[in-house]
Amino acid sequence: METVFILTILVVVFALAFDFINGFHDTANAIATSVSTRALKPRVAVLMAAAMNFVGALTFTGVAKTITKDIVDPFALQNGSLIILAALLSAIIWNLVTWYYGIPSSSSHTLIGSIAGAAVASSGFAILNWEGFIKIIQALLISPFLALAVGFLMMSLFKVIFKNGSLYGTNKKFRIFQIGTAALQSFTHGTNDAQKAMGIITMALIAAEWQTNDDIQLWVRIAAATAMGLGTSIGGYKIIKTVGGKIMKIRPINGAAADLSSAMIIFGATTIHLPVSTTHVISSAIMGVGSAQRVKGVKWGVAKKIVLTWIITLPISAVMAGIIFLALNLFF
Incomplete structure (x- = not known):
């Protein structure tokens, strides 16, 4: 019981650390266009994004429940706390590596791949809830x-x-309009991304038999929302530089179109309780906007680099989480 207690506390700590890192890693994407078009100063944009992410994170719980039960059945997990801890360590490592190099990879992909990889390393492929x-x-x-x-x-x-x-x-009007679209973008980010850590913590509570259902407790919601808000306030200027300028030259009208498009997709996914990669969605919306403006204006070389990162993130995270689980299993 003492080991389970220690592992569960570690999971909570690392889940909140993951949300904190997610705050400065992924939220940068939500405000990248408004910063690059000078609709908002970086500091103002970051503080606004932090506040809107916090509000969004407290508003919904459907995605958190999907993370809790649709990848693996938390009630059937053996070594559940150890599996979740390994998944979190894997996801955090990958997020920090891609953040360091300014690559807008997906926190959603790395977390979901890591959970699956650690679970498979523990109990084989049969442990996966294949339908979910x-x-x-x-x-x-x-x-x-x-x-x-x-x-x-x-x-x-x-x-x-x-x-x-x-x-x-037109651009002057859209620069003002972009303040609203950036706020909306940050809110929708909070409704989807912050819930992933909530789902992870709930999984750990169920695995430790401290909880008997998949409801997201209020303290979990507040803690995850606060961690993401604080992470956002740190800012992720390397990611802003890649998303906001290296994919295409963004004017206010382009930025507003990209913000509205990605916010629609992210919020739509939230309402049907599905996690999506805000990084993928925002970057893809910018590419779509750029294609409508001028296909040759999109820097497809940078886009290919981003897409390659998307493709490799899930399998690399799964393998890394499996290795970390096997290593941790030697000590616990």
Whole structure:
């Protein structure tokens, strides 16, 4: 019992650390366009994003419940606390590596891959809840393509509506409008991403037999929302630089179109209780907007690098989590 207690406390600590890191790693994507177009100063954008992420994180719990029960059955886990701890360590390591190099990888992919990898290392592939796991993977794969299409359509619509307006006047109006879209983007980020740590902590509480259902306790919601808000306040300027400028040259009208498109996809996923990668969705929306503006204006070399990171994140995280689980199992 003493070992289970220690492992559960460690899971809670590392889950909140993951949310903190997620705050400065992924939230940078939510405000990247508004910073790059100078609609908001970086410090103001970061503080606004922190507040809106906190509010969004407290508003919904559906995604947290999906993480809790749809990858593996927390009530059937053996060595549950150890599996979850290994998954968190793997996810944190990958997030820090990609943050250091300024690569907008997916915290969702690394967390879900890590949970699956650690669970398989413990009990084999039969432990996976295949129906729920495949549903989550489908959401992660489909959402970027939806964001690309919606971004393309949104920008095409804006071009038709504002075709007779002056470029200077239109961009000036959209720079003001972008303050609202950046706030919306940060709110939707909180509704989806912050819940992943809530789901992880709830899994650990169930595995330790401290909880008998998949309800997300209030203290878990507040702790995860606070961790993400604090992480956001630190800022992630390396990611902002990649997403906000290296994919394409972004003007306020482009930034507003990308923000609205990605917010629609992320919030849509939240309402049907599915986790998506906010990084994938936002980057894809920017690519869609850029394609509608001018296909050659999108720096596809950078886009390919980002997509490659998306592809390798899940399997690398799964293998890394499996190795970490086997190493931890030697000590516990």
